[in-house]
Amino acid sequence: MGATFDISYVFQFIPKLLHTLGTTLFIVAGAMLLGLLFGFIAALPRLYKVPVLQRISQVYASFFRGTPILIQLFLFYYGLPEVLKLIGLDLSKAPVLFFVILTYGLHIGSYVSETIRSAVTSVDRGQVEAAYAIGMTGYQAFTRIVMPQALGIAVPVLSNVLIGLLKDTSLAFTLGVMELTGKSQTLASVTRHFIESYIALALVYLVISMILERLLLVAERRLLRHEKREDATEYSAFRRKSWLSLRLRLRSPRSIRLREEAQKP
Structure with a gap:
């Protein structure tokens, strides 16, 4: 049983939780960058209808969107080193954050690929044909006409993906990463004030989510x-x-x- 509820512990726990905020934001930033890279690479075969790569991209998106992120974390942390040993690569001494960021990056990339594909295809094809008619190359038409409009369409969806990623990082503590949730679990176990610890954790996540939402809204309006x-x-x-x-x-x-x-x- 936990100790008697005391609201003062909520205010004591918040500064202690903020000490691990950097780890959580590092996971979010690293995973988002990898997700954008993986998502862009996975979206290209489906946009240009490359026969074999298009099917691989669909399988990739289906797997990471259709399985729980917790299972993916376990598969990559425990399974990937064993698979790579077969080809002579030893990742047994790699830091846990490497596997966490890689897993979250691949997970986010599956959603980013669908977002990019839908955003690019929603741009009027007539604008691209007009760009070709005035002498633009395919690269110029994409970077000057398609990409700016696609970004404006994709930002609201990417905002939801980013905020969802922030909340999903709470599962990283299952692999021993001392981020916000892991620190909250430690404080609760030591003080026996579980409710106060989780309230403080919820407040920290809420404030960070509101800040990110506001920043992304400004970016969306600007685009x-x-x-x-x-x-x-x-x-x-x-x-x-x-x-x-x-x-x-x-x-x-x-x-x-x-x-x-x-x-x-």
């Missing part, structure tokens, strides 16, 4: 600022056109005659 301006311009033009059409109808001979007849006694 979509041109579209919003175009939408506002089109809406203003629509209002002016509607008002002008209404005035023309009111000044037409038929409208004038109807108003005159309605005013007759």
Whole structure:
């Protein structure tokens, strides 16, 4: 049984948890960078419909999206060194963070590949054809036209992926990594104040998630600022056109005659 609830322990635990915040953010940053790399590589065969690689990319995405992250952590931490020993590579002395970041990177990459694929295919193909018509190369059309629009579409989804990754790092303590959740478990075991420890942990995760969400929202607005301006311009033009059409109808001979007849006694 735990000790009697004492709210003061919540405020005592928060500074102690923040000492391990760097480890959690390091896992998030490293896994996100690897995820973007793996996701981009996995998305290319499906975008360009490369026969064999396209099937491999689909299997990769299905496996990492369809199995629990905890199972993936165990498979890579305990299984990968044994497999690599068959080809003469010894990873038994590799740090735990290596396997954790690699696993999370591959896991995130499966979601990033689907996000990139859907974002790129949502860009109007006519814009790319127009770019080719004015003499742009495929690389120029992708970097100047497709990629900026695809990023604006993908950022909201990537924001959810990043925040989900932050919460999934809580499973890294199962391999002995002393991150936020691992530190919270230690504090709870030592003091017997389990509820206070978990409340403090939840508050830390909540604040970090809100900060990341706000930063990503700013990035999303910045990437979509041109579209919003175009939408506002089109809406203003629509209002002016509607008002002008209404005035023309009111000044037409038929409208004038109807108003005159309605005013007759």
